[in-house]
Amino acid sequence: MKELLGIIFQMIVLMTLWLISVIGNSLVLTVVFRSKRLQSTTNYFVVSLALTDMVMTIFCMPFIGTRIVSQQWIIKEALCKWTRFVEYVVPSVTAFILIAISTDRFYTIIYPLTFKITRGIAKRLILLSWLFAVLLSCPSFFTTYTHTDSEKNETFCSICSAEPGGRSFILGLFLMTYVFPGIMVVSIYCKVVSYIWTVGGGARTFQRTSNTIPRAKVKTVKMLIFVTIVHFFSWLPLFFVQITRAFDEDACVVKTSMYVGTVLLAYAPSASNVAIYSYYNSNFRRGCKEVFCMSTIRCQRGExxxxxxxxxxxxxxxxxxxxxxxxxxxxxxxxxxxxxxxxNGDCNIAWPLTSTGSNNTYV
Structure with a gap:
């Protein structure tokens, strides 16, 4: 009975994440492509993150659903390799794009006149992120296999210590797509936040010209920092489980639901990023209202x-x-x-050139 309730709960969570991810990321793509106000360099990266989340939602979540229902891997080994490949590509692409976003915010806020990431540069950075992530994840086709538990006759899809190169691959992938990008992003955002704090620290609330950084840019930095924190914290448990399994001689077969929990946690950013964009970006909220014709501006454009x-x-x-x-x-x-x-008589009003009395009023 407990196992059945656990399966139902896991499937409800997975279906909720799938539905929110599909609707939310589709809405992000629609709003950005329909509104020229949102077609900035930063939103190019945001669109790429949404596409990455859609890839995870379409090509991974259905297979994980079959694994949750059957409590084992019942699909062919080729789909096992494909699912793990996508699970490695998506966080890699996201990490590289987050580095590009932090670099863009660094130069936009601290050195706005020295260098600027244009739309063309942003497109090339996105393409390089995908190519590099695919190259790093390709060895998963040679290190991921289905393993069968001889006692319970159950099959699972994983990387274990018995596979040649499995340890080197998962450890190298963890360093290249999690540790090094995390260190770079944290160091860059620390400099950006320190600069914002230094510039605006001694400013009073009524002195609008004392802080040279617009409030919209500061709010964008907060949004991107929050997206980065959610990504790295969500993927850490899954990497930890995979590395532990690769270095443990007896962990080739998953016998608990802990692995499913880490996978669901890793899929959470695909659904939560849309809520973060809506909370921090007023233009995105306005674009969502226009898409659903909830804004009078959008509904009256036919005139x-x-x-x-x-x-x-x-x-x-x-x-x-x-x-x-x-x-x-x-x-x-x-x-x-x-x-x-x-x-209206406005042209007849002028500044008096001569004074004819002592009752003149000056504005």
Whole structure:
């Protein structure tokens, strides 16, 4: 009974993560591609992270679901190798992209005039991240196999010490995609946070020009730091279990649900990143409302507008919707009169050049 409840709970968690990840990451891609306001260099990296999460959601979670239900690996060995390969590629790509994001924030905030990561550079960095991650993860096809427990006649998919090169591969992958990127990202963000704290530390709240760093950039840094923390903390237990199994002579077969728990924890960032973007980025929240037509700005974009022309330069242009009611309306009742400085008498008001009495009022 306890095993059945455990399986049901694990499947509920997996299905929830799958549903949130699919909907949320699809929403991220839709919002960024539809809104030119969000098509910045940083959001290029965010889109790449969303695509990486979608790869994990589509190509890994269904196979893990079969493993949870059957409590063993019942699919072919080729799919075992493929699932582990994707599980190694996704955190590798994410770690490399997080390094690129931290580097972009470093130069944007501390050295804005010396170097700038443009959109072209961002695309090349994303491509290099994928290529490097695939090269690092390819040895998993030669080190991952299905292992059978002779006592219970159960099959599992894992890397163990009996496989040649298994220890070297998992340890090298852990160093290249977790330890070294983690050290680089932490050191870069420490410098960025220290610089922000130093620049804005002595500033008063009403002195808007004392802090040269915009509040939006500071908020973006907070968002990216939080995404980085969630990623590295979520993948640490899974790496720990895999390294322990690779160096333990008796750990080739998984006999507990601890491995499933670490896998579900590693899949958590695929669903949580969307909530982080929504909390820290107001433009993303506005874009989500426009996608679902919950914003009046998006729902009223179907109307046609025209810019009227004025005969004199001192008359301001006005925007009038082209509808039948507005065309038949008299010009004196339109918004044009409200911007006509001559009709409103604004052109007759000037600074007095001479004083004629002692009751002059100066603004």
């Amino acid at each position: 046609t507008y025209a810019i009227t022309k004025a005969s004199r330069l001192r008359k301001s242009n006005s925007v009038i919707p082209l509808s039948s009611s507005s065309v038949e309306t008299d010009v004196t009742n339109s918004s044009y009169i409200r911007f006509d400085r001559t009709a």
